Amino acid sequence: MDVLFEQQWRHLLQVLETRFGGGMDLQDILYLVGVQELGQGFRPFKKQEKMDLMHVAICTVLVPQGFYAFMGRDEEGWPHFEERTPLPELAPKDQDAFIRRALVDYFGDNPGAVIAPQTA
Numbered sequence: 001m002d003v004l005f006e007q008q009w010r011h012l013l014q015v016l017e018t019r020f021g022g023g024m025d026l027q028d029i030l031y032l033v034g035v036q037e038l039g040q041g042f043r044p045f046k047k048q049e050k051m052d053l054m055h056v057a058i059c060t061v062l063v064p065q066g067f068y069a070f071m072g073r074d075e076e077g078w079p080h081f082e083e084r085t086p087l088p089e090l091a092p093k094d095q096d097a098f099i100r101r102a103l104v105d106y107f108g109d110n111p112g113a114v115i116a117p118q119t120a
Helices: 003-020 026-038 047-062 092-107
Strands: 068-073 079-083
Touching: 003 026, 003 092, 026 047, 026 092, 047 068, 047 079, 047 092
Parallel strands: none
Antiparallel strands: 068 079
């Protein structure tokens, strides 16, 4: 077990749960990243849009590792990515750890500064 990583993950959860409410899980954090990267603020999203936000988040956090490349935005402002390297085949538990590590890297040392404040 990577003790430093687990401390970083717990710190990230603590910061996000303090800001957005307790009980956040991996899917919740990916949703937040997707909303942030879309750049249109918090608003009601349709079911397909929520799935698209999760995809945007996963692509975004995996860009630094070379799995995806940002290609630009469409006419509605949605980011698009191109796969550069196939993702490794991992067991579900390992997939979660893989994404959690990418999220820790995405948020860095100051997770509270990454997600823009909500606007009414």
